[in-house]
Amino acid sequence: MLHSIQTLLFVFTSLSILLICIFFKFISYNARSQKKLPPSPRKLPIIGNLHQLGSSPHHSLYDMAKNHGPLMIVHVGSVPLLVASSVEAAQKILKTHDLVFCNRPILKIPNTILYGSKDIAFCPYGEHWRQMKSIAVLQLLSNKRVQSFQQVREEETARMLEKIRESRGSLVNLSEMFVSLTNNVVCRVALGKTYPGLRFKNLLERLMDTLGALSVGSYIPWLSWVDRVSGLQRITNEIAKEFDELLEAVLEEHINKENGMEACAGCDKSQDLVDILLDVQREKVEGFSVDKDSIKAVILDIFAAGTDTTSTNIEWAISELIKHPRVMKKLQQELTQVASGSSMISEEQLEQMKYLKAVIKESLRLHIPLPLLVQRESTQYINLMGYDIPAGTRVVINAWALGRDPSLWEEPEEFKPERFLNSSVDYKGFHYQFIPFGAGRRGCPGIQFAIAVNELAIANIVYKYDLSLPDEKGGEELDMSEITGLTTHRKSPLLLMASPRF
Template sequence: MALPLLILFALFSLFILFKLYQRFRFKLPPGPRPLPIVGNLYDLKPVLVRCFTEWSQIYGPIFSVYLGSHLTIVVNSAELAKEVLKDNDQQLANRNRTRQIAKFSKNGMDLIWSDYGPHYVKVRKLCTLELFSMKRIEGLRPIREDEVTAMVESIYKDCVKPENKGNALVLREYLGMMAFLHITRLTFGKRFMDDNGVIDGQGEELKFILNNGIKLGTKKSFAEFLPWLRFLFKAENAALEEHDALADGFTKKIMEEHTTARKKTGNTKNHFVDALLTLQKQYDLSDDSVIGLLWDMISAGMDTTTITVEWGMAELVRNPRVQKKVQEELERVVGNDRIMTEADIPNLPYLQSVTKECFRMHPPTPLMLPHKAVTNVKIGGYDIPKGATVSVNVWALGRDPKVWKNPLEFRPERFQENDIDMKGTDYRFLPFGSGRRICPGAQLAINLVTSMLGHMMHHFDWTPPAGMRPEDMDMMEQPGTVTYMRTPLKGVPKPRLSGDLFRRVAAGTV
């Protein structure tokens, strides 16, 4: 009994000494008072982004918070975001990898979680010039339009069933399946589902891996914040090892299939696995990097699409004025005798503004992925010590009443009154980040979200479930790195085009 108490006392003493050292050496931003060992973990609310936004009202636009003994600096204003992402971009371009993230990313051998350096520059160049070039994005358009129209067809078939007439549908089920099929086709070159809607064996295996990853990711462990106690979490370590082995085994099988197919036919397809395998030698990529990049595409492209469109549809259901205005524009540009395509988007400025307003109010990653200080740096007149994490509260930037008029109102017209960029040059509005770590797939995401919202508005009128007033809809976020709606959105669709326009436009092999 004496030994554990002695260890606890030693840890407590080390924490106090470290805190005193930091206080006298650095001028840290203010923040809530941390406790020894656990820091501010005791005080965090489940939806971190709302918790941090509330704290910014108390401690100011920049504050300190301790997750265990790890110092995190949170910035909540456009001016400070510019200091982080432009003025001090290179000094804050590393990543803070937890134990889980280190395992999933092959210790930073991917793009998203790699530290800034030669490897990051190399894979970033590959993504920008090869995977997300305008030529490849356009080449993959048939897959996007295939899956969006398949989703519309599925909603139509369900809503016209006699037993469902006038009933609300859970939109997340349709959006999630569409995102799954789309991103797996882009990444692995396979649909994993037949024409009857049955997922094949590989698809079921992949769904299990994805669901298991979500389960592991949402299960918070003190081992992440108290690394010296990790030896007490052997079961969790074993679960991580098992999950990693499953994901690796699945990916290597897909890679082998594509390598064999290319040797037989000599043909290369547009999807990412073929692109990475054919460019592997040119860019000197290890198998770990190829696997890490493929899973980056899956993790970055699946939940974020579902989340953004679900929030966007919730706002449109709550705001019939906006819904009607989108539909009037679609009727004017597209008409009612054909369906819209991505080629129509440049001629649909109000729909584009709706997409921007969705990203402003509901960025899918509301706390930008954490930046890590490579060296001591100053932000907002405060010291940021080397090794500290800096988080940009993108959710707070988009709702700051100092820079947005009536920020809690869903009003797409604001983006027609002022042409505001959402790809990293305007620090009031950063759904895809900025600087060296900006999301390379931003344009792909914008195209897909705009297309999905456009099709949903063009094909259907949407109303809340019977007996529910728009103002009573639950608009609270679910806890997590990415923020789903706490209560899955239900809406009643009413078809507004002729039945022959609800058929899937199949793309075949791309």
Template sequence: MLQFYVIYAVLLFSSACFLIKWFFFSSTSHNNLPPSPSKLPILGNIHQLGLYPYRSLQSLAQRYGALMLLHFGRVPVLIISSADVAREITKTYDLIFSNRPKSMIAEKLLYDAFGRKYSEGEGGRKFKELLGEFSQLLGGLNIADFIPWLRWVNYFNGVDAKVKKVAKELDEFLDKVVEEHLHGQEREIKNHGSEDGKDFVDVLLEVQKDNKDDFSFGKVTIKALILDVFAAGTDTTYTVMEWAMAELLRHPRVMKELQNEVRLIGNGKEKIKEEDLDNMYYLKAVLKETLRLHPPVPLLVPRESTQDVKIKGYNISAGTMVITNAWAIGRDPASWDKPDDFSPERFLNNSIDFKGHDFQLIPFGAGRRGCPGTLFAMVIIEIVLANLVHKFDWSLPVGTKPEDLNMTEFTGLTAHRMVPLHAVATPTFY
């Protein structure tokens, strides 16, 4: 009991000190700043993020504007909620906003910061769990990044312990992957259709072997690259697939239209191949509409300004964090007619794409910080979805109506479905 009172007294004293500093020593010299909601001492606007930050930020932007300044602790955070402002950040002033802000959790999980199918068996299930925890930690709000003196909170709420656990287990897994490739333990069972059987890890190891002295490329770098590619490519890819199937099941008309296109082009083939995708315009429209409503990363990975700059007439200081709300941009009535409706037809008569040139649709970001694996990921998603609707007729379980399908999100770094999607697949024979 005495220990509790000591901690309570220390907390009260610390809070009082920071309140005094906040009120009497905060800088007031910055003029012409973007619109901003009222903030609390110490916390700033953190309390306004809610359970679904991208929804809360959209609501705030509707009141304060598409260019809005918040404070997470003492860190100024610029929130971008329209295509017009996103263009300024990712194109006009792309170089100025090309930095990434520091994150304690990211540094620990991503190292300061595969040949066989590692998704199979008990080890595969464990790795999937690790990826889920990895995504949740990276997507969470770490109070220590914005209010450093409250870093001790992570010790009591278990964040520190969870970060250490996930980092350790991921490192052990990646060590195993590298060692297996390094010693050629899997060479006899690998078959990816390439001429020499080499995969991504093999190439990285060759780069390391041929590495020149003036460029550091060690084992830690290799593990970090593997994790980056595997985590980013896996989590976001299956998230998009799940949302696409959910929307198709909610909209039987769209499902039928897609099946008609795929089966006409497939023309009795056993499976759809990459060369068949070029003429599947409705398939591409379905996926664009899915990405518009359900971007896998609703709040794009933050950027940070490297120097003072003026955006839309407002002064933005160096060191300002920038968060682009891709979820809100995809539902902006200024860019989209009936933005909450799932209507792939909207993409059939225009050239809007997700490659980073059309700023009303940037689920993978744009500019220097756009996702480098966008095209590769989308080809995979297109092939998988095309084959799913080509080979099977899909329906919801008995007693479930399309309009009753639960579309609630579960947020981390990526926005998954809260409730796993259950569907009935009936094989189609040709």
């Protein structure tokens, strides 16, 4: 009898729990069905829309947006990704609701390499990010600090020009030279010296390739083993270890140098970025402590942003000038007039070069280094443009699509720097049809640094040399195919002949 009662109680309890679960499942489903989510393309099991993204996701997402609208949900594996492809959507995310969309999702590869995302670019929103961003803006990348490194930029640009001169009219790999230029500038500015040799160059290349790789486990968690089998996890760990060993040695060298300086009254006390960060660490402003890992993470940020994206900008601008001889000739006329016979264009002279600045803007419009910017994540539920967006939704802005939108730009596929000559539109994050550096509180803090290198390098190459394709090919024959990783590069290196203009 007792056994029967216990059995009945067990059955009754089980049925009650089952009914409660069904009830709450029904309530949850009903609540979801009442929410209005952005439109979404049909997806496949497990991979979602991953198969539709292809090798150039910014192109694919632009085409999808034509069918599904300027705000849509694309499923990358099991992760829903909100994609914004219009000025209105971009402005609401980056300005109107900037605080809601200011977080970063934790991504496996950057998290491993950047010391648990203690950097600025990939760091989740919070007190640590606010303090590190403040240090970057006020101490590392302020206008005054950027100007203080003018001599470094001019010396490295002169060194690049000398290498081109030594080619004596033979074929020059300008892509490689631009990478060397930006690497040398960033090394001297950040670490105090250059690191010649293939080991450091290869390490930087592996860093950029790995940061741009797709981690399957980040989007389909139960397939995380694929990253181990493919070797991606091992490669990521190796790069993190190698850079950590390098940066440990750099920090130790700077600490020893600082100790030596204190005992040397007449020594040169000029500072690089590591020196500045070590000073901030010692000061402990308002109780905030900058630990060693944070210093190393910020230096890696500067390498990633300051080398790859900057050299890519220069590479695409020169490519467009080769494709458009009319623009090249007009730019050379401006450079020659302003230079007034100078052997090399200085940074002071750049301010007078309106057409040069228009050329760089137009190149950035067509060839945004990070076409989808860096992923964001919503911190709370929000109704956006009539759609319900849950907290924790990942977000990308298709900045490439904004730069090609025919409703915003006349003949958007054409390279026409003149469109910027009498226009107030700029790249500083206030005009949402043109945001190559992002916008809002998570916009790139290194705009001035990047543009300073861009302007000086492009101005001097075009001023001093006539550039042409080999075998007497016309500019229209230059292959402009791209390849997408963390940044969008030329698929093939830029190989040109350089003839002195005077």
